[in-house]
Amino acid sequence: MNRRTVLALVAGAALLLPGCTGTGGTSKGADAKAPDDPSKVSGDITVLTVRTDLVQDGTMKKYAAEFNKIYPKVKVEFQALTNYEAEIKIRMNTEDYGDVLLIPAVIKKNDYPKFFASLGTEAERAAKYRFTDFTTVDGKVYGQSPVGVMPGFVYNKRVWREAGITEWPTTTAGFLAGLKAIKQKTDAVPYYTNFAAQWPLTSWTYVNGSVGCDPRATTKLAQGDPWARGSDLRVGDGLLYDIVRQGLAEKDPTTTNWELSKPQLAKGEIATQWLGTWAIIQFQDAAKKAGVNPEDIGFMPFPAQSDGAFCATVGPDYNQAVNVHSPHKEAARAWIDWFTDKSGYDRDNLAISPLKDAPMPQVLKPYDDAGVKLIELDDSAGAEVKLIDDESEVGIYKPEYRQDLVDLARGAKKGSLDDFLADLGKKWTATQKSVTGR
Amino acid sequence: MTHTTEKVPSEAAAPASEGTTPLPAPRRTRTWRVLTPWLFLLAPLALLITFTYAPIANMVAYSFTDWDGVSPELHYTGAENYTEIFTREDLFQVFFVSGYYLIASVIQIVAALYFATILSFQVRFRNFYKGVLFFPSLVNGVAIGFVFLYFFQDGGTFDTVLGLFGVHTDHAWLGTPFSANTSLAGVSVWRYLGMNFVLFLGAIQSIPGELYEASELDGATRWHQFRYIILPGIKPVLTLTVILSVSGSLSAFEIPYIMTGGATGTETFVIQTVKLAFQFNKTGLASAAAVVLLLIILLVTWVQRRLVPDDRVDLV
Numbered sequence: 001m002n003r004r005t006v007l008a009l010v011a012g013a014a015l016l017l018p019g020c021t022g023t024g025g026t027s028k029g030a031d032a033k034a035p036d037d038p039s040k041v042s043g044d045i046t047v048l049t050v051r052t053d054l055v056q057d058g059t060m061k062k063y064a065a066e067f068n069k070i071y072p073k074v075k076v077e078f079q080a081l082t083n084y085e086a087e088i089k090i091r092m093n094t095e096d097y098g099d100v101l102l103i104p105a106v107i108k109k110n111d112y113p114k115f116f117a118s119l120g121t122e123a124e125r126a127a128k129y130r131f132t133d134f135t136t137v138d139g140k141v142y143g144q145s146p147v148g149v150m151p152g153f154v155y156n157k158r159v160w161r162e163a164g165i166t167e168w169p170t171t172t173a174g175f176l177a178g179l180k181a182i183k184q185k186t187d188a189v190p191y192y193t194n195f196a197a198q199w200p201l202t203s204w205t206y207v208n209g210s211v212g213c214d215p216r217a218t219t220k221l222a223q224g225d226p227w228a229r230g231s232d233l234r235v236g237d238g239l240l241y242d243i244v245r246q247g248l249a250e251k252d253p254t255t256t257n258w259e260l261s262k263p264q265l266a267k268g269e270i271a272t273q274w275l276g277t278w279a280i281i282q283f284q285d286a287a288k289k290a291g292v293n294p295e296d297i298g299f300m301p302f303p304a305q306s307d308g309a310f311c312a313t314v315g316p317d318y319n320q321a322v323n324v325h326s327p328h329k330e331a332a333r334a335w336i337d338w339f340t341d342k343s344g345y346d347r348d349n350l351a352i353s354p355l356k357d358a359p360m361p362q363v364l365k366p367y368d369d370a371g372v373k374l375i376e377l378d379d380s381a382g383a384e385v386k387l388i389d390d391e392s393e394v395g396i397y398k399p400e401y402r403q404d405l406v407d408l409a410r411g412a413k414k415g416s417l418d419d420f421l422a423d424l425g426k427k428w429t430a431t432q433k434s435v436t437g438r
Numbered sequence: 439m440t441h442t443t444e445k446v447p448s449e450a451a452a453p454a455s456e457g458t459t460p461l462p463a464p465r466r467t468r469t470w471r472v473l474t475p476w477l478f479l480l481a482p483l484a485l486l487i488t489f490t491y492a493p494i495a496n497m498v499a500y501s502f503t504d505w506d507g508v509s510p511e512l513h514y515t516g517a518e519n520y521t522e523i524f525t526r527e528d529l530f531q532v533f534f535v536s537g538y539y540l541i542a543s544v545i546q547i548v549a550a551l552y553f554a555t556i557l558s559f560q561v562r563f564r565n566f567y568k569g570v571l572f573f574p575s576l577v578n579g580v581a582i583g584f585v586f587l588y589f590f591q592d593g594g595t596f597d598t599v600l601g602l603f604g605v606h607t608d609h610a611w612l613g614t615p616f617s618a619n620t621s622l623a624g625v626s627v628w629r630y631l632g633m634n635f636v637l638f639l640g641a642i643q644s645i646p647g648e649l650y651e652a653s654e655l656d657g658a659t660r661w662h663q664f665r666y667i668i669l670p671g672i673k674p675v676l677t678l679t680v681i682l683s684v685s686g687s688l689s690a691f692e693i694p695y696i697m698t699g700g701a702t703g704t705e706t707f708v709i710q711t712v713k714l715a716f717q718f719n720k721t722g723l724a725s726a727a728a729v730v731l732l733l734i735i736l737l738v739t740w741v742q743r744r745l746v747p748d749d750r751v752d753l754v
Contacts (some may be wrong), residue, residue, distance in 0.1 A: 085716075086716055089507055089508050089716070092508050093508060106506070106507065106508050106719050107508060107509075108506070108509065111509055111510070114510055195701070196587070196698075196699075196701075198699055198701075251592055251610070252591070252592040252610040252612075252613060254610060254612035254613055254618065254698065254701065254702060255587060255588075255590060255591040255592060255594070255610075255611075255612060390506075390718045390719050390720070391718075393714075393718050395717065395718065398713075398717050398718075399699075399701075400700070400701070400713070400717075403699075403701040403702070404701075407701070407702050407703075410613075412613055412614045412615065412702055412703075413615075413702075413703070
């Protein structure tokens with residue numbers, strides 16, 4: 001017994017001694033310069049992506065082949081990660097996390113220079129690209145999203161038409177009335193929460209900015225109570241609450257199925273879902289597979305108007321960045337530039353181009369016709385919001401609080417909406433003080 | 439590994455030399471004799487230390503820091519994480535959920551014991567039933583989670599089966615905290631029953647057969663046999679199972695995480711810890727929570743061993 005204890009102690013001490021952090025690189029401040037001569041750049045690069053589907057069906061390989069026509073000496077390999085955020089977090093403790101990767105949410109903005117090579121100064125990039133301030137640290141840009149996304153309702157045009165609604169509702173009350181009409185006049189489920197898949201609920205946070213049409217909406221989150229009366233999040237959460245409360249959502253949210261919801265919406269069994277422009281192509285594909293008209297998939301803005309116009313926010317998807325430890329930074333940079341500017345990835349996905357001078361995609365023509373005002377949110381307080389969010393464990397970018405909200409609305413959890421949101425606001429503002437010292 | 443193979447000839451030679459000379463074995467042989475078991479232990483120990491104890495030591499170290507799981511910088515914060523855990527009651531409320539699993543594990547142990555006893559006697563198709571009962575333990579827990587998600591769906595398998603018996607409940611099985619937790623605990627009974635059953639069956643079969651014959655001569659019924667032969671005979675295994683069940687209930691994770699992700703009041707302590715670590719990036723706090731859970735389980739086990747001491751049973 002005695003000898004065993006001693007042995008255990010020695011072993012334990014030996015294990016505790018060596019620092020125990022698996023943290024990688026301290027190199028900081030490298031640049032990934034764009035190559036001058038495409039034919040001379042060489043190296044094998046690994047590109048990490050979340051698009052498992054595109055890697056499996058060979059689409060990414062086709063992009064790589066196109067890329068090789070201009071950069072013949074660069075060999076591109078793809079790695080698709082199904083559970084990107086969780087897996088990349090572990091890998092970023094080492095130096096081996098691909099040459100090109102997507103900036104995960106977990107990395108604090110101020111740590112970007114430790115993990116990624118800079119793509120240039122904000123001054124020079126902002127002239128050409130959208131979303132530069134989302135990845136800017138000390139005047140240098142560290143990432144670039146290949147597409148722009150815009151939150152909104154994906155809806156089935158036919159069902160809404162059958163319910164007698166042809167104009168987009170301009171108020172939340174009008175929207176609810178529309179859903180009610182769908183419930184009465186059609187067999188469709190008016191709204192689908194996708195509660196069980198969890199992440200679709202988080203898209204409700206992106207109502208922020210659309211409601212009040214304020215480009216500084218993110219800064220407001222950092223400085224005040226996000227659920228104050230009349231604030232964007234409160235209006236959005238209030239709408240979701242009312243939808244569920246009035247029985248306009250699916251009957252049993254706890255067993256929903258995301259993959260199945262796509263053909264269901266395409267076929268008109270589901271009328272509406274709050275998602276984003278990125279989802280349009282997936283629903284159209286689902287429509288084609290189900291043998292129904294993909295033209296039925298529509299997209300509408302949040303039902304709120306300021307100065308007589310709808311408002312929608314355009315933001316980046318995952319930003320691509322170059323690993324600061326990559327031995328082939330030029331090749332990696334070449335890939336990002338090519339993928340952003342020339343690959344046609346944005347058009348293939350019916351997405352908004354990251355280039356400032358590019359036209360809006362065809363699917364958003366109704367937005368043009370209706371005169372929807374497109375704004376880009378100022379993200380200078382984005383890092384602060386993320387920090388408050390994590391510290392307070394409120395989780396505006398996590399599914400949990402909206403799941404609670406839905407449970408509250410359908411009576412599976414006791415309490416009132418006002419108390420619930422006031423409680424969140426209290427947690428948020430209390431953390432705000434400790435984080436920012438204000 | 440090379441050392442162990444080198445070792446074999448000298449070890450084989452040792453008894454022969456002992457046979458001819460009654461003197462103590464030469465120093466080299468003795469050293470080898472002491473070393474041999476350790477050399478054999480080298481591989482498993484290396485694996486054990488690398489994959490079990492080193493991560494635990496790391497976790498304990500992280501629990502004293504504010505690490506976010508990825509940043510190159512981390513600060514030593516002393517016992518701050520532990521203070522936070524013990525001063526925030528919301529972190530402990532999730533243990534109520536464990537109550538459902540605790541009740542379920544009582545049912546599970548009783549059922550497993552019942553089946554093990556029945557099937558240890560001569561029963562028709564007993565091997566078939568053994569297979570049926572053990573089967574769920576072979577299926578991957580994640581797969582079970584998904585299968586039962588369909589099972590509990592509105593109009594899913596469960597509703598269909600109930601419909602066959604004329605019961606149309608129209609109940610959302612995962613819809614309310616009580617119903618959801620009961621359903622999940624039910625799934626975990628289904629999942630782990632087989633394991634307990636096999637443990638009990640093995641223990642029961644190690645009881646010598648003469649005991650039953652002798653007791654039958656004395657006029658004992660099946661109940662008497664169970665009460666006075668089987669139950670005392672498998673007491674060590676029973677105690678072990680209870681301990682495993684209690685610690686399993688406190689750290690329930692797989693099934694609720696896959697099926698509901700902790701929504702609708704089904705969050706267990708481990709799910710909460712995972713959320714802290716991977717959603718809110720509070721790796722330090724989550725590590726501390728994991729350490730606290732470990733300590734709680736050790737404490738519960740210790741109390742249990744105190745209440746039910748594991749004395750040797752002598753049947754004969």
